[in-house]
Amino acid sequence: xxxxxxxxxxxxxxxxxxxxxxxxxxxxxxxxxxxxxxxxxxxxxxxxxxxxxxxxxxxxxxxxxxxxxxxxxxxxxxxxxxxxxxxxxxxxxxxxxxxxxxxxxxxxxxxxxxxxxxxxxxxxxxxxxxxxxxxxxxxxxxxxxxxxxxxxxxxxxxxxxxxxxxxxxxxxxxxxxxxxxxxxxxxxxxxxxxxxxxxxxxxxxxxxxxxxxxxxxxxxxxxxxxxxxxxxxxxxxxxxxxxxxxxxxxxxxxxxxxxxxxxxxxxxxxxxxxxxxxxxxxxxxxxxxxxxxxxxxxxxxxxxxxxxxxxxxxxxxxxxxxxxxxxxxxxxxxxxxxxxxxxxxxxxxxxxxxxxxxxxxxxxxxxxxxxxxxxxxxxxxxxxxxxxxxxxxxxxxxxxxxxxxxxxxxxxxxxxxxxxx
Numbered sequence: 001x002x003x004x005x006x007x008x009x010x011x012x013x014x015x016x017x018x019x020x021x022x023x024x025x026x027x028x029x030x031x032x033x034x035x036x037x038x039x040x041x042x043x044x045x046x047x048x049x050x051x052x053x054x055x056x057x058x059x060x061x062x063x064x065x066x067x068x069x070x071x072x073x074x075x076x077x078x079x080x081x082x083x084x085x086x087x088x089x090x091x092x093x094x095x096x097x098x099x100x101x102x103x104x105x106x107x108x109x110x111x112x113x114x115x116x117x118x119x120x121x122x123x124x125x126x127x128x129x130x131x132x133x134x135x136x137x138x139x140x141x142x143x144x145x146x147x148x149x150x151x152x153x154x155x156x157x158x159x160x161x162x163x164x165x166x167x168x169x170x171x172x173x174x175x176x177x178x179x180x181x182x183x184x185x186x187x188x189x190x191x192x193x194x195x196x197x198x199x200x201x202x203x204x205x206x207x208x209x210x211x212x213x214x215x216x217x218x219x220x221x222x223x224x225x226x227x228x229x230x231x232x233x234x235x236x237x238x239x240x241x242x243x244x245x246x247x248x249x250x251x252x253x254x255x256x257x258x259x260x261x262x263x264x265x266x267x268x269x270x271x272x273x274x275x276x277x278x279x280x281x282x283x284x285x286x287x288x289x290x291x292x293x294x295x296x297x298x299x300x301x302x303x304x305x306x307x308x309x310x311x312x313x314x315x316x317x318x319x320x321x322x323x324x325x326x327x328x329x330x331x332x333x334x335x336x337x338x339x340x341x342x343x344x345x346x347x348x349x350x351x352x353x354x355x356x357x358x359x360x361x362x363x364x365x366x367x368x369x370x371x372x373x374x375x376x377x378x379x380x381x382x383x384x385x386x387x388x389x390x391x392x393x394x395x396x397x398x399x400x401x402x403x404x405x406x407x408x409x410x411x412x413x414x415x416x417x418x419x420x421x
Contacts, residue, residue, distance in 0.1 A: 006330065007157040009147060010034045011133050011170050013041055015111075016120035016298025016315035017163035022061050023323035024161075025123050025411060030332055033155065034122075037132035041115060046189050047108050047220060047228040049309045051080075051395035052097075055104040057316035058117070060400070064103075066117035072107040073221040075206040080106035080395075085384045086210035086260040087375050089202065093385050108207060108220045108396070110229070114312060136160065136173040141177070142292030142337060159336060160294045161322070163315070168300035174290035180282035180303050186235040187305075187387050189245075190228045190271040191285075198227075199403070200266050209387070210264050213368060213378030215256050217264050229271050231256070235278075243381060248276035259375055279305035284355040288318075289344045292337035295322055302351045304358070308394055314350075317399040321346045324403060328410070346406045354394070361386050377400055 008024050010017045011037035024032050050058075050072065058064040083093040097105055121240045135148040147155045162170025166180060168202075197219070198205060210217040215233040222228050233256035253274045257264060282303035298315035322343045327341030364385035368378060 002312050005029055005031045006159060006326070006336070007031050007156060008143075008159045008161065010161045010163055011147075011163060012036060012163035012300075013038070013127060013129075013169075014163065014165065014298065014315075015114055015118060015312045016124055016300070016318065017161075018115065018324065019057070019061060019316045019319040020100055020161050020163055020297060021122045021126065022063070022118065023319045024326075025126065026142060027323065027327060027330075032123075032126050034127045035131045035133060035149065035156075036127065036129050037150075039130045041119065041129070046111065046191060046230070047222050048114060048312050050107045050109055050114070051310050051313050052100050052104045052106070053310070053395055053397050053399065054313035054316060056398070056400070057313065057320060060083055060320060061118070061121060063117045063121050066120045067109070067113060071113045071223060072109045073270060075208075077206065078105065080207065080208050082204060083387050084204075084208060084210050085379050086212045086257075087265050087379070089210075090259055090283050092211075093387060100396075106207070108222060108306070110222055110224070133164070133169050136170065138293070145291075145293050153160040159326070162294065162296045162300040163284055163298050164268065164344060165306070166299045166303045168296065168303075171285075171296055171300050171303070172296060175263070175285060176327065178282060178285065178303075178384065179366050180280045183279045183281050183305055184234055184236065185279045186278040188229075188231040188233075188248055188274050189277065190229045190274040191222075191272075191273060192229055192267075192270045194221060194225050194227050196270055197267065199272065200263065202263060203267075210260065210267075211379045211383055212260060213373065213375060213382055214247075214365070217257065217267065219267060229266070229267065232279075233257075237302045240336065245275040245277050248274045252276075278293065281305045284351060286348070287344050287345055289340040292335070292384045294342060296339055297322060302348065304354070308354070308391070312395055313395070317350075317397070318347055320399055321403055324407075328407065332414070334339075336395070341408065342410055346402060350397070350402075356392055357394075365376060 006029055008030050011018050013034055017034060020032050024030050079096050081095050082091055084091050130149040133147060137146045143161050144158055145157050152377050160170055164170055205221060207220045218230040220228045234420050254268055257268050288301040297318035325343040326339040329336060332337045370383055
């Protein structure tokens with residue numbers, strides 16, 4: 001790695017790809033290009049969460065100052081989220097944020113705000129739009145990789161960073177046996193004028209989940225005069241539908257909420273333009289690297305639906321660790337594969353722990369189905385089982401400290417190898 005420049009291709013220009021671009025364009029030994037199939041970088045979806053871990057990464061990327069205070073929403077009570085009974089409106093749980101620094105408090109923001117903040121720090125001469133990856137070939141088990149695009153263009157690189165989402169083409173090549181499938185749940189998303197939703201008597205201007213025993217409605221102010229509405233429900237037979245959004249009929253959209261209370265019914269009835277997102281996911285990957293030349297980041301590395309509302313933060317953490325692991329290998333004259341192995345040792349355990357949470361959620365659903373509880377009892381049971389503060393470590397996670405410890409351990413491992421020689 002010390003004899004020539006490292007040719008790096010990032011596939012995808014969402015938050016994962018853009019954060020990786022910022023990290024790798026800083027490295028003087030890297031030749032970087034970013035490939036994105038969209039013709040323009042535009043907003044997909046509606047809002048996303050900026051948690052404590054996300055803010056920490058934005059500081060590291062130098063992008064925090066690109067997000068203005070009037071572009072984000074933070075609840076006036078300082079709590080990150082409210083959990084309410086969707087039938088009665090009763091507040092069951094409200095999570096404070098402990099010792100979180102004020103500038104790291106949880107916030108909701110349009111996805112486009114985060115994307116623009118990252119894009120401002122990207123050298124856009126490296127960005128190639130309208131370039132859809134169709135095929136990856138590698139003639140040896142490790143070594144250079146050839147990328148073929150729909151335009152007929154090809155590129156040969158040393159490192160492919162798969163930042164191309166839950167339906168990742170890069171992941172499909174790296175792990176051809178891995179499959180994603182419909183989870184049985186569908187999300188509905190829409191925007192409502194803020195003045196209309198705040199006019200509802202008793203409506204809280206906060207980040208709020210309105211729960212049923214299994215389904216929920218989520219409301220949040222996104223500034224800019226609009227309120228976010230996201231609803232999540234069991235919907236069978238969605239396998240043939242797309243995961244990135246399509247128009248939903250209002251009758252279909254309103255059907256799952258018939259047992260919810262009048263306040264939630266008012267909220268749902270305000271939505272007039274709703275998009276449907278069939279939720280797809282896959283089993284945990286044993287590794288997030290492959291073939292000594294491929295690394296997965298963001299949703300490509302952990303094919304989950306929703307990713308606990310912290311997918312952007314996880315993607316930025318991936319980029320942070322990957323860039324530093326590759327740099328260590330370069331500085332020590334090691335093969336690229338050693339840097340990727342170090343990245344894997346840091347990030348794969350994190351995603352393993354996340355999937356443990358999913359297993360606990362599944363067990364909670366099984367127990368709920370066996371208990372025969374009514375709406376209110378089932379709702380309280382679900383909030384206790386799935387939305388407990390014990391899962392807050394995901395948002396407080398300090399990847400910089402984890403990386404420092406991993407680097408020390410890697411140095412010790414290297415010294416032991418030298419001693420054995």
